Amino acid sequence: MKTLGRLGVLLALTALIGLLPLVSGNDPALSVLRARISEREPDAAALASVRAELGLDAGPAGVLHHWLVRLVHGDLGTSWVSGEPVARQLVDAFGVSMTLTTAAAVVAVLVMAALVTRTLTRGLRGDATGDRGVVAAALAALPEFLIGSVLLLVAGVHLGWFPTSGWRDLGNAVLPAVALGTPAGAVLAVIAKDAVRNALAEPWVRSWEASGLRRRTSALAVVRRAASVASGQLGLLVAGMFGAAAVEVTFAVPGIGRLAVNAALAQDVPVVQACVLAILLVGVLAGALGTVVQRLLLGPALSDRALAAVAPQTSAPSRHPALVALPAIGTAIVAWGLSRDPYAVDLSARLLPPSAAHPMGTDAVGRDLLARVGHGAVHTAALAVSVTAAVIVIGLLVGLAAKRSSVVADIANALPPVVVALPVAAVAGPGWTGALTAVTSVAWAPLASHARSLAAEQRGSSLLTSVRALGATRMHVVRRHVLPALVPPVVRNGLARLPAVALAVASLGFLGLGSQPPEPEWGLLLAEGMPHFEAAPWTVLFPAAALISLGVGAACLASRLR
Known part of the structure; x- marks a missing residue:
């Protein structure tokens, strides 16, 4: 059923x-x-x-x-534009996107492993120093198309290491896979770091060390416990990476995402239908596979209640002066930009480099980038924070209520925000309301899956069994034991995705479903600056730095949650 x-x-x-x-x-x-x-x-x-x-x-x-x-009858019809069978186009594009997604998943796992190894080794040595995950947050905040454009320019054009476009062999998959897998691996690392710290805090780790077992044995057990949480999220990330239109368009990869975009622009309905159906099917299967792997890794914790409860860490995070000063610096820059006009056009000052008159330079029509970045903080950051707060609450509530994955969550995770924004815009018209509704309606699914994984660990703990035997009510168990273990990791996960939420809202505006140019919106600033990146890199670097600062600030805030 x-x-x-x-x-x-x-x-x-x-x-x-x-x-x-x-x-x-x-x-x-x-x-x-x-x-x-x-x-x-x-x-x-x-x-x-x-x-x-x-x-x-x-x-x-x-x-x-x-x-x-x-x-x-197994017939996907014929293209309204080319007259070719849709099935033939879909099969070719499907194979390309599946190869690219597989390579990107490998990159994501490698990035996650590189970022988590330090947390694991320090934890096994008993070093409880706080880890804010600033590197992971910065990588997670980088837009995929920005990473792809930089790789294309440096590794493809200037160094000539890899092909820059098209699809002839696996060499064409290297640059787009790195662009697609790097931010996904960083998001996965934020989740895995929490899972590793929680596993290291469990009593059985200290018992194993006291009994004289090798540190390698303990490390493998901790990795397996952490992987039970990360595997479910990896399935969701794979679903989100399949058919990534931005990367496929950047590298001219003939995948299913690019095919869907071209078909949508031409209103080639049969091709759009086939592409969306394929993307959703892959998304649902990837999410289901991640859930199966998660259950296999978690193993007895779901049934024999043999594991002790996850103890939230209580060590105080370090106070690095640079990280403490970051919010103040960011606030000052935004205030400085708000005092300037973001819409003033001066064609005689096109693409000027940073100077005393224009500290961040100017864009292609002579507008001051400092003013546009500052005013964009109000549009981008404020709306992204609102959406993130909403999806965190939804994810926690759904994760607590659900004991296994649901059809709604799997479908929501597989849906790109633009798929939801299209019918909303058709009914209510384009605007911020439709864009925010679209992003919120799909962004809660990964957080709900994360919360459900953590809740499953809690339900299998011997501590909760003892508490229930002593007569504790269900509300007491949830309030005093389950929520304290769920809220900090899920909030950190949500905050790690905050820059991605900001980009999703911005991309809908760029497609005409949200904000419209010349709004000073960070995503639109990136899109406007990309054609001039080689000649005027500041048109991209400063908006990208704003997004990275947003991600790092979110990570610093999340690290305070214990």
């Missing part, structure tokens, strides 16, 4: 996306005609011919009926 429920939700969402151009007031026949013959005038006779050919005269219900009938 659960599998049938997933399939039903997948088909309903895919049908909605496919029908969206037909019910949103746009004329798909006009887009198809222009895509086929760009120089031809869209006269009434030509449009009528296209509508008849595509079966649009039958209306949305007829189009949906024909698509479902073909799907049952």
